[in-house]
């Protein structure tokens with residue numbers, strides 16, 4: 017009589033269940049606990065040559081620090097609000113499905129960072145701890161959710177949360193260099209007035225890439241043969257149409273998720289909150305403009321030759337006209353696009369070049385005076 021155990025109806029599903037358990041146990045073994053400290057500070061950053069701007073800055077910098085983890089990691093972020101107004105942090109894209117809180121009521125949605133809905137805002141001088149599983153992979157991000165039109169729209173309260181997928185696509189495995197580009201805008205009327213602005217009738221007049229307007233942006237330095245992934249974030253309230261000269265981008269991911277049918281573009285429209293990943297093969301040596309094709313967005317306060325603009329610069333090439341302002345970008349921050357940090361081990365990465373200057377109490381005094389006048 018032949019052995020029957022292989023065909024036993026119960027053995028097949030239990031073998032399957034065992035395989036699934038092994039698979040998920042393997043995932044759990046790889047997942048790690050990540051714990052970070054955030055402060056929120058009142059700082060002043062130089063957005064453009066003629067614009068200093070008061071911001072609420074995560075760890076004192078705009079953009080905020082890069083958080084780079086793996087899918088399945090459990091992330092804990094302790095936040096201390098050192099500013100004079102309340103804030104929260106929303107982890108944009110994360111599902112908050114796994115209960116990691118100690119309350120035991122299976123309610124990780126209370127980690128979603130929405131004031132009045134999931135928590136009381138973190139008051140000045142207070143602290144709050146967020147815990148969540150990085151379940152959604154890809155280009156996700158974080159931002160304040162208090163008075164969003166001001167704090168996120170014009171005060172720099174945003175940063176990248178990059179989650180490496182457990183199973184990367186074939187296309188993304190080819191990437192040799194990550195370039196994080198966070199797009200936002202500014203209104204010089206409110207540069208010195210924390211706690212104001214962001215209204216629907218306001219007009220933004222400065223536009224930026226990682227918080228800097230041309231010519232304070234940095235070149236995207238590449239070598240022939242590099243496969244660069246542009247991770248583009250609509251961090252502010254405007255739409256942006258990012259155009260790469262001389263190169264197509266293969267759009268592979270939208271809002272962190274891989275697209276079933278990636279497509280080629282040379283211009284990609286990015287709305288508020290959206291993220292697109294565009295993979296670019298660096299196969300065309302030259303110095304090439306990369307800019308926002310919404311025309312007013314390449315101006316600084318109405319003057320052309322500013323805004324959301326940079327260049328892809330291949331190694332070893334010099335601009336045709338040496339002193340042309342279009343190619344005279346500073347080249348002093350190799351981590352301007354977090355490209356270097358993305359090569360480092362997982363964790364939280366600050367960038368000192370993004371740090372703002374302390375306000376020396378001027379923001380505080382200004383507001384007290386305003387309050388006094390209204391009495």
Ligand SMILES: [Cu+2]
Pocket residue numbers: 072102103104160161162163167173
């Ligand atoms: Cu805020």
